Amino acid sequence: MPQLAEPAAAAPRAAPLEGRVATNAAYNFWWLVAHHVLLRVGWIFKTESIVIPAFLSFIGGGPALLGWLPMLQRFGLSVPPLLYARQLTVMSKKKWSVVRTTAGMAAPFALLAAVWLSGVWQGADGVRGWVPYAFLAVYAVFFVVTGMNQLGEHSLSAKLVPIDLRGRLFAAGVMIGSPIAIAGALWALGDWLENPDVGFGWIFLTVATVFALAAVAAAMLREAPLRIVEHPTGVLKKFHAAAESIGASPDRKRLALLALLCSANFMLFPHYQAMGRDKFGLAFTSLAHWVALQNASTALFGIIAGPLADRLGNRAALRFAVFGLMLGPMLAVVLSMLPVEYGKDWFWVVFTALGFTPVTVRFLINYALEVATGADEARYVSAIGMCQALPVMIGSPIVGVLVGVVGVTPVMFVGWLVLLAAGLQTFRMGEPRHAAHLEAPPTVLVQ
Numbered sequence: 001m002p003q004l005a006e007p008a009a010a011a012p013r014a015a016p017l018e019g020r021v022a023t024n025a026a027y028n029f030w031w032l033v034a035h036h037v038l039l040r041v042g043w044i045f046k047t048e049s050i051v052i053p054a055f056l057s058f059i060g061g062g063p064a065l066l067g068w069l070p071m072l073q074r075f076g077l078s079v080p081p082l083l084y085a086r087q088l089t090v091m092s093k094k095k096w097s098v099v100r101t102t103a104g105m106a107a108p109f110a111l112l113a114a115v116w117l118s119g120v121w122q123g124a125d126g127v128r129g130w131v132p133y134a135f136l137a138v139y140a141v142f143f144v145v146t147g148m149n150q151l152g153e154h155s156l157s158a159k160l161v162p163i164d165l166r167g168r169l170f171a172a173g174v175m176i177g178s179p180i181a182i183a184g185a186l187w188a189l190g191d192w193l194e195n196p197d198v199g200f201g202w203i204f205l206t207v208a209t210v211f212a213l214a215a216v217a218a219a220m221l222r223e224a225p226l227r228i229v230e231h232p233t234g235v236l237k238k239f240h241a242a243a244e245s246i247g248a249s250p251d252r253k254r255l256a257l258l259a260l261l262c263s264a265n266f267m268l269f270p271h272y273q274a275m276g277r278d279k280f281g282l283a284f285t286s287l288a289h290w291v292a293l294q295n296a297s298t299a300l301f302g303i304i305a306g307p308l309a310d311r312l313g314n315r316a317a318l319r320f321a322v323f324g325l326m327l328g329p330m331l332a333v334v335l336s337m338l339p340v341e342y343g344k345d346w347f348w349v350v351f352t353a354l355g356f357t358p359v360t361v362r363f364l365i366n367y368a369l370e371v372a373t374g375a376d377e378a379r380y381v382s383a384i385g386m387c388q389a390l391p392v393m394i395g396s397p398i399v400g401v402l403v404g405v406v407g408v409t410p411v412m413f414v415g416w417l418v419l420l421a422a423g424l425q426t427f428r429m430g431e432p433r434h435a436a437h438l439e440a441p442p443t444v445l446v447q
Helices: 024-044 051-058 068-076 079-089 095-118 131-160 163-194 196-219 235-246 250-279 286-312 314-325 327-336 340-346 348-353 356-371 374-406 408-428
Strands: none
Touching: 024 095, 024 131, 024 163, 024 196, 024 286, 051 068, 051 131, 051 196, 051 250, 051 286, 068 079, 068 131, 068 250, 068 374, 079 131, 079 235, 079 374, 095 131, 095 196, 131 163, 131 356, 131 374, 163 196, 163 286, 163 356, 235 250, 235 374, 250 286, 250 314, 250 327, 250 348, 250 356, 250 374, 250 408, 286 314, 286 348, 286 356, 314 327, 314 356, 314 408, 327 340, 327 348, 327 408, 356 374, 374 408
């Protein structure tokens, strides 16, 4: 088991930010906010539920290939972090992991921008046959790096930000980042999508540039070194250790089951935009408005969930977010049963509900960080990522095929039932912040 080289200090309790720990606490809080804001601005131009599936459809990907998107995403966000957890744990300054991987997230999109703007993807008869598969390969690399980045960011936040400020960190990121991201999307995304032969290149270049700036923001953090000793283990032992970390307490097991159930949401992601364009005949340029709506709703829900978590605990925020997730497939099913003219006019509300997704993911991790001990944080967080990923890696290609065979509406209905079970699961979970036996994770005093 990993051991701290220094004794752990007790975690501080609620107090004004400026009075916390040391003068650098506020400094780090706002640089983390800047990092999150820049990531949010970059992410809106590559939204997984809208822009990326639309791009794959544009270059020739049907429902089956669309089904690979969630699988590659969840694989990258789960398996690489699990293998990386030990290396991150023993890293004395975790900010450099965040800096390197954030810059690494920019690289695939810089490559995509170069390929698209150069025109090498075009053949005499349209898009060259290798392009969809090359894109999926680059997309997979991006999420391998992103998985390690998110694990590093979660561990760094746990080290620098007290438990009862993490909700406000998320809320500040969405309150500031979402308006900027939405304004950027409304200003540029629609025009670029009107001319996708060139526009996708500018979209990818924007993502690469903003992610690079996010890496610079992470480099500005002030982090005291903390040495943790953990002996190397084999790959199979890493998976075994992750399973053991899940079984360490009842609430850890219940959170793992919740993560498994919430994975249904990711399997449905690529099919919402296809449903809007194929079933209701909505224009390609509608994507910009859907992106803006989804991010605006994320900001609104984040503003509610962040203070809710700080005041009542992460369980309350999770319950709010998971029940909100159910609205996405439920609304899609209802709209699919209405006459086309009504469904077309109201389809935008589906993307409003999808704004609960980032909120749910954030508070799954925040809950995980609260029930895990300091030295076990990275392992347990990566284990929760595996719980979200395994059903997606197995089921997402199947969902893509089923959408092509039976249609999107029955698949959405089944997804809604699974998310309903996820919402009910939150009533079986405890609130760790109120548990007297909870061990406080080590808090680092930044000099």
